[in-house]
Amino acid sequence: MIRYSRYSKGVSEESELTQRQKKQLRGIAQRLEAMTKVGKAGLSDAFVKSVDQMLEQHELLKVRFAEHKDERKELSIKLAESTHSVLIASIGHVIVLFRRHPDPEKRKIKI
Numbered sequence: 001m002i003r004y005s006r007y008s009k010g011v012s013e014e015s016e017l018t019q020r021q022k023k024q025l026r027g028i029a030q031r032l033e034a035m036t037k038v039g040k041a042g043l044s045d046a047f048v049k050s051v052d053q054m055l056e057q058h059e060l061l062k063v064r065f066a067e068h069k070d071e072r073k074e075l076s077i078k079l080a081e082s083t084h085s086v087l088i089a090s091i092g093h094v095i096v097l098f099r100r101h102p103d104p105e106k107r108k109i110k111i
Contacts, residue, residue, distance in 0.1 A: 017086060017098075021111045025060060025088050028109065029096040034064035042068055043075055043082070052083045055099040059109050061085075065093040 017025070035054055041047065054061050063079070065072045076095045080087040085099035101107045 017088075017111070022088055024111055025098050025109070026096065029060055029062060029088065032060065032062050034062040034094055036061075037064045037066040038068055038075065040067050043079055048079065048082050051079065051097070055083055055085055055097060056101070059099060059101055059107065060088075061097045063095050063097065065095070069093055 035058070036047075036051060038047070051061065051063065063076075065075070068075055072090070072093065072095070076087055076090055079085075079095075080097055083097065083099065085097040088096040088098050090096075098109075100109075
């Protein structure tokens with residue numbers, strides 16, 4: 001298992017997570033199915049927008065790389081930066097992204 005969260009430089013200071021919080025999020029993500037796939041189009045504007053909307057709704061998201069598997073590391077960092085999320089983990093061809101909901105009352109995941 002490779003974890004890239006330390007490479008995400010585009011994340012604001014308030015969303016920095018402790019190792020304990022990341023471990024908790026990885027445990028929650030283990031039971032989730034991948035909600036979207038990176039296909040032939042790669043990280044198109046429409047794909048990034050849909051991931052952004054899913055993070056707004058769910059906070060924790062699994063993304064599967066169906067295509068561009070050789071570029072997974074670079075694309076996952078770019079996706080995390082463009083959606084202002086934290087890259088929690090990368091396992092095989094699946095990555096886990098997390099972004100807290102800006103409204104504390106609407107947060108679904110308590111960490």
